Amino acid sequence: MLLDPEFMTRLEQLELVSRKIFAGKMRGERRSRRRGQSVEFADHRNYTVGDDLRFLDWNIYARLDRLFIKLFLEEEDLHVSLIVDVSKSMDFGEPGKGLYAKRLAAALAYIGLVNQDRVSLYAYGHGLRNQLAGLRGRHLSHRMLSFLDGLEYEPTSNLTLACKHYAIRHPQRGIVILLSDFLDKGGYESGLRFLLGRDLDLYVVQILSPQEIDPPLSGDLRLTDVEDEDVAEVTVSRALINRYKHNLQAYCGGLRNYCARRGITYLFTGTEVPFDQVVLRYLRRRGLLR
């Protein structure tokens, strides 16, 4: 079970925060950039032939003898896309990164569903694999949870390809939350660039296990990459561990800086951090949730 009921109850108090206003497909609970049919006045504009006469401002016509159309704010639903890395490398660590990512995605998706946002779930390995798109409403939470629970790990990963697929197939704008360890040998820059091109409200959540943050290794080892089975023969020394940690820090720092410079919100968590604390404290503090 990805989410226990008690925790789901606490999640119902939260909502996803978008730093941008997007156009939705349906009227929802969020203010839209488009002028629509809500009760909240937005602006006037000159009448042109063909406009709906119901929106003529007769009071102004009476006073100025000119025709003006009243514009009202439109309230629309929010598109929330959760892209979860299900490559083999996510099935690593104790606690596992993959499970952690699924639970985090489930929590965020549930919050979106509760708030009538249009939630789409995607899993990627070597490109986008599974998807569950267009969920809206609390009643679909079980479907969402079973989708996430049933995701299998892919042998390899390709973030660039996954982002490219997403950008091509999903023209609508909204919040995109990308959950991965970002340990992709193809790099993360080109993939994120595809998403940046769509003017999305992009969140990047990097999840690493404690075994990756502080490797408990020693001796002469033959390190095997679980995805591409690449082999690195090492004799672990203090110098090597220090160098690895330094490189990890630089890698994560590089990702953070890359995101910061491009308006992407970068979030980092280790799987040893309790899941509820991340959702209820860290994500709220970082502004993803409210």
Place this chain on the structure above:
Amino acid sequence: MMQFLSPATIAIAAGLTIPPLIALYFLKLRRTVMPISSTLLWRKAIEDLHVNAPFQRLRSSLLLVLQLLVLLLAALALGKPTLTHEKNREKSLVLMIDQSASMGVDESGNVTRLDIAKREAGKILETMDENTRAMIVAFSDRATVVSSFDTDSESLKRKLNDIEQTDGRTTLTEAVALAEAYTQNMIIGGPTAGSDIEVQSTEAQPGVLLFTDGRVSDTATLSPQRLDLSKMEVVVVGERSDNAGIIAMDARRHYERPEVVQIFATVRNFSDRAMEFDATLVINDRHVDVQAVRMEPGRWESATGDAESSSAAGGESNDEGGDPNRTGESAVPARPAEANLGAPPGSMAAVAFDEVEFEGSGVVEVRLSIQDALPADNKAWAVVPPPRALDVLLVCDWCRPLDGALGSIGVTLSTMTTADYEAAPDDQLFDGDRSRFDVVVFNGHDTARLGIGNYMFWACVPRIDGVEDRGVIDNEVVIDWDETHPILRNINVESLDVYLWKRIRLPDRAVRLIEGESEDSTLLAYFTSGASQFLIVAFPFVFEEGGKPYANHGWPEDLEFIMFNDDAVDFLGSAVASRGLTGVRTGDPVTIPVPSGADAITVSRPDGQRETIPAAGAATVAYARTHDVGIYRVDPSLPGQDVFTVNLFDADEGDVAPTNSFTVGGSRIAARQGQVLVNEPIWHYFVLGLLVLSLIEWTVYNKRVYV
């Protein structure tokens, strides 16, 4: 320049240790397989460490490299590495200059090997600073201190240039002994003669520089006490190896036809090419005979293709020039499998002139008509005495059976009674102090009237110091005898049944040839006294008992009695009849008999120099300056002893090809051609490096600070 005295050891040690180490190293490291999420950051970390680490390529296998270095150093240390350089560090130097016959080889345009050696030694002297002292020893078969320790390099160079060529053989023992003696009590030459100042020397051992062509016969047996010859610097001079020479020669009269002289010479080719030349026989400066000699190459082809010689004698004779079908350009023979090579076949030849009629006395010379590296062995001389029988005087009152025996052995026998002998005038018996007879035999007559000569006493004793008649022994048996002695070699002593013999006290130096049971119980004894020889037979022919004579033994009826007298007279008279002043090898001393009344002996050397040796009152004088080959004449002299010859007769000297390796006292010393070298053992530096590397390897292994 570094070289190894045992290079084969390096290959063996490295071959035995390094491959197993490499195999073990790769077998040893079995890495644990560890799956991880991504090798992305690990690879980067590895690359970073490689890039940041100095010698990063080595670090990947640092332990292996260190262990290989340790093994390599151990293998190199086993190879006895020496560092060869030209620097003189010692403050005291001993320069040993070889002046033997082979150093006289003309290397190029009248420049001999000795000249080259002196030039190289001169270079050393030129580099001397004021704190360096040097001593010069010249050696062949004898060693001469040319200069004691001196700091004046100019003076040393002058003395160095005065070293003369000899025809001597090469022995180093005496030179080393001299150098050691001077080292032990180091003396620095003062500014003027006689003002040497003895110093208390506590400094390190002097450096020894040996300048030679390498043909030193006794290096293996050197056992210096003070000098460290393992550090000896050896400068080998010379390159030529083309030489053939006479290595042995004898001239003797025919046993049955004394007017015929037989001359035999052994000639050997030491070069790596076949030779063809004439051997000429010259007697008293008159050409008598010529023989053509053809010789095959005298060097084996080594495994490397170079020619090399063998010092061991052997090989077949070839007095007719060998196979006429073979040309003068024939190849060096291939080395056979046997370890003891001997001379290659055909490289030795026996030259025989066996039907030369010559009744007088004189010098026989064999000449080889050849232009080769060493002229000194192209001639050999031998003195041929005139044919004559030994003069034997028998002094007896009862002469049988001695007169019969002596009369039958081909000597000129004179007989004299004991009374006549004692009454005879001196000039009848003696020529000055010497006996006129080659051998004098006394039978039963003790006498003190003895000149310098050869004497046999039958049942009597000479009245000289150390000899005394002490009565008769009649109750003992013969228990021991020396059947190998020339006098007894034809005698069956076991069958000699003697009833009684005289108890005679003999000098300690006497050789007891037949002994009885008790002290002073000697039946036959030989000893020398001064220049005289004495043979004493202690048993009489007859003895009296109860007024009646009885035969003491049955020897006179036996043929062995004649043979005994023949052998005894030959033995006593051999010094006169066959050997005398015939000839010696270079460096060997010659004993010259002094005629009566002569105060000095003059020796005329082959180079024309005359040397006068004081001889007043002496029966013989010893002459040792036989460094040059040739004919030496003596004046005044005894009849037939006015000349002697000196020959080289040394295969080591004849083999003039320089040698570059010596074994001194068990350790090999390498040498280089014409350069002043220092062989300094440096194996201990290798061992030190080995220890340091082991320490580093241990540290690396424990810290594991490598990737």
